Amino acid sequence: MIKTTHCKNFNHGRILVHIQYCPNCGERFNVKTDIKHCTDITHNEKRKLRDCFCCDCGTTLTPLKK
Numbered sequence: 001m002i003k004t005t006h007c008k009n010f011n012h013g014r015i016l017v018h019i020q021y022c023p024n025c026g027e028r029f030n031v032k033t034d035i036k037h038c039t040d041i042t043h044n045e046k047r048k049l050r051d052c053f054c055c056d057c058g059t060t061l062t063p064l065k066k
């Protein structure tokens, strides 16, 4: 069953997902990988990729101000 979602992230249509959370909408995927413990450094790297949510821990990433 593929859940319909407003989110356009390609991971929603996949059966095997290698990330914990959708970086676009923050929805949790059903994966059984270990939850990573992120640091500010890894979150800053994700902010540079314009992710809205951390795909490892689900934290909301506030955009960097220019």
Ligand SMILES: [Zn+2]
Pocket: 007, 008, 009, 012, 022, 023, 024, 025, 026, 027
């Ligand atoms: Zn999503």
Ligand SMILES: [Zn+2]
Pocket: 037, 038, 039, 043, 054, 055, 056, 057, 058, 059
């Ligand atoms: Zn994180």
